[in-house]
Amino acid sequence: MKPRLIVSRQIPPAVAERIRAAFDCPFPEGRDMTADEVIAALTETNADALMLTSHLKFGADVIARVPDHVRIAATCSVGYEHIDVAAAKARALPVSNTPDVLTECTADLTFLLILGASRRAHEYEAIMRAGWRRGFGLGEMLGSRVWGKRLGILGLGRIGQAVAARARGFGMQILYHNTRRLPEDQELGATYYPSLEAMLPHCDVLSLHAPGGPRTAKIMNAATFGLLPRGAVFVNAARGALVDEDALIAALESGHLFAAGLDVFHNEPAFDERLAKLPNTFLLPHMGSATMETRTAMGMRALDNITAVLAGKPPIDPLWT
Amino acid sequence: MAKPVLLVTRRLPPAIEARASRDYQVRLNTDDTVRTGADVLRLSQGADAVLCCPAEKLDGATISALPATVKVLGTFSVGYDHIDIAAARTRGLPVVNTPDVLSVATAECAMLLILAAARRAGEGERLVRSGQWNGWAPTQLMGTLVSGRRLGIFGMGRIGRELARMASAFGMVVHYRDMARLPADLENGAIWHGDDDSFLAACDVISLNAVGGESTRKWLNAERIAKLPRGAVVANAARGTLIDDAALIDALRDGQVGYAGLDVYDGEPKLNPAYLDLQNVVLLPHLGSATTETRDAMGNIVLDGIDAVLAGREPSNLVR
Structure with missing residues (x-):
């Protein structure tokens, strides 16, 4: 039976x-x-x-x-x-x-968020779906190049390491913060920061891969977003609870952040719709493992x-x- | 000594206009008005140098009518189809362009197209923005995995090779089709195909990175599409003319091509309107190199070339 x-x-x-x-x-x-x-x-x-x-x-x-x-x-x-x-x-x-x-699949999607946010994929797609039919000036609608930038990873575990591997193909320099430093053979040249606050000022792109729970709740808030360099790109394919979305929206509106790529939200699926009204967001409906x-x-x-x-x-x- | 006079035909990135204003008596186009060849002739009277853009057609007649004071012509582009190079040579006018600096940004755009198409980012984005998202579901918007798949690159030039490097970091196995096999140091482990059939059969994902022109016109046609594995992903950040749009649209409808990501179109900025009704395509408006870093690098290299010619030196970016 x-x-x-x-x-x-x-x-x-x-x-x-x-x-x-x-x-x-x-x-x-x-x-x-x-x-x-x-x-x-x-x-x-x-x-x-x-x-x-x-x-x-x-x-x-x-x-x-x-x-x-x-x-x-x-x-x-x-x-x-x-x-x-x-x-x-x-x-x-x-x-x-x-x-x-789902490690490789989620790492692929994380990198899609990095590229989509940096290269303004949402705005570009919307222009196309509206029929396009106009040229752009040489200084108009420019994105931020990913290649050669500094990528900060909060949580260099399995998925974080898979994201770092992809980033190396783009000539990116990898920075990370974990509670504990990894052995050198797993770091593969990534620079360790003992605190998130010390790492943030050096991140052109920041990607979250930290576990959930009370210790990481809203770990990205007004103070920590403020430590990123102006024009940084922020992505989150890990957990919505890691982010204070009011602070994120303020940083996107002020231009402190160039753009954000999000696959997860504080409340899903009833996410904060102010995010969907911003041009400089690239938003996916929790598709990290969706293949x-x-x-x-x-x-x-x-x-x-x-x-x-x-x-x-x-x-x-x-x-x- | 007075600064030399430079005509800039279009609006350029702020950092570049600042550098030009520092080093030249510069004639800017602050309204970004479209210029014709006749406008360039009129505005370049007394200028030492002209920095033009691909939108201006500088044919033989225009080149030969340029004022004698003009000692160098720069173009804010890699390509120079818009300039009659033979006429410039006859007149002894050096032309400088912006080689190399667009490769990584364009390869980056190709990788974005591959990921966005395969992972159904257009549909996902529209679902979220519509307010209709009902929550995570195990079978919702399942795309196809990119990591570990075979990527075929049609045209293994600078951009193709940059893309190969990026894709390898995603665990993709790179195949390529080009007229000749590359030397091992440039090939970097990618697998060369000397014929279309074996190449197409190896393409879970195919990226077009070849040159345009008649020899590659509609290269990806119905016959070649049929030789791809069913459900393949197609990306094009090179030239719209490489694709037979009607054939690709048919294949996207019947599933022979699973997803496509396009940055360029035959006849752009018009495009085949059937693309707009398809959900399994991601469409970008030819902004493959449109990053601040790249545009600044283009401006700097073309100004370096103009500086060099006016100082009597050989520029590194001289069009030959």
């Missing part, structure tokens, strides 16, 4: 295919379910496992209602702010995420975790041990 699985959200076709082959699942392709619907489905089908995404707030209240026959909850995401890991651990429910598989290849890899990795646990092994990517 195949193990029984509930999938709380739509997933790519290749992942659904694997589920059909290996699991007993009422909606192998997934459908958007509320927490109540998920609990009901798990209970009714006597499910062995749950595959979820970040839309499902998997807090202590929901975890308490998960029936005992469910042996793992696997999220198709690297982030797990939507999961109360302590509550899962307290009742010994294994939970897993999908690290590594068929990567979303498929994330789904497969979640299934690998589920398969491992149902075979009596520990999860590959446990969120608690």
Whole structure:
């Protein structure tokens, strides 16, 4: 008999295919379910496992209602702010995420934000969609060149390092701030700053790759934006909570920042619409891992975790041990 | 000694106008009025040097009618199709241009087009700005991964090679098509193709970086598009004439080409209006080299050349 699985959200076709082959699942392709619907489905089908995404707030209240026959909850995401890991651990429910598989994809998108913001892609696209039909003066609508600039990275982890690798192809000088300095073989010539404040004045471009949580909440605020050189470009493909958006908007309006590229927002999807009224922003709807290849890899990795646990092994990517 | 007189035909970046004003009795065009060849003749009376732009057609008649005081002609461009070079040579008038300095900015634009097209940035941007975004979803706006894919570069000149360097940093495997294979130090690991068929079959992403003109006119046509892997990404930051627009539009509609990013168009600033109805294209208005740094570098190199000629030295950027 195949193990029984509930999938709380739509997933790519290749992942659904694997589920059909290996699991007993009422909606192998997934459908958007509320927490109540998920609990009901798990209970009714006597499910062995749950595959979820970040839309499902998997807090202590929901975890308490998960029936005992469910042996793992696997999220198709690297982030797990939507999961109360302590509550899962307290009742010994294994939970897993999908690290590594989206590193390159997210780094590509981060660099797209850098290029799109610096080279005014939003304004240019809008001119085209309006029909163009006019020339530009030699000093008109100029962007900021990326090549050869100094890139500051807050959080030189896996994704930060992948962004740094791309930046080297553009002759950029890499600066970074982490809580701890990396070993030299991982730094690859990047300059370490023991404090964010010391690094910011040297950043022509700043990209955030820091973890969430209270220590980094609004780490970019009026004071820290003020330390960037005038005309700097700011990008964030990590977490909206890292940024005080009032301060960001003020810095974009005053011209202190040349432009910003954002894939994440403080409130999603009900983001601050003042950002959309600014010409010098390049805005994407949280698409860091949005490729068929990567979303498929994330789904497969979640299934690998589920398969491992149902075979009596520990999860590959446990969120608690 | 009085400063020499310099005619500048169009508005230039502030840093360049400042340098010109410091070193010359400069005749600026503060309103950025469009100039004709006849305007240039009228305004250059008594000038020692003229700094023109591609918008002015300086044909043989205009060149030979330039006042005898004009000792050097600079153009704020790499290309000099707008200047009758043979006539300048006959008259003994040196012409200086802005070689090299646009390569990185243009390659950067090509990489932007590749990423923006493959990752559906146009659609994503419009979704956010429309106020219709309902939130993250696992299958929303899934594009195609750039990292690790094969990039085919058609035309491996300076810009193509800069793009190759950038793309390699994204883990892309670079293939190229050019008339002759490059020496190993310039090739830098890229894979040369001596024929179109093997090249096109290797292009998950294809970037056009070749010269314009009749020999490459509509090079990317229906027949060649059919030889690309299905769903390929097409980028063009070189010349609009390289693409058969009708064929590319058909391919974008039926999915043979998954996404396209374009900065140049056949007949620009007009473009085939069918592009405007397609969601899977990212369109930029020929601003491939439009950065402050690049425009300043162009202004500085062309002024260096004019300075050199007037000082009796050989300029490094002389058009030969």
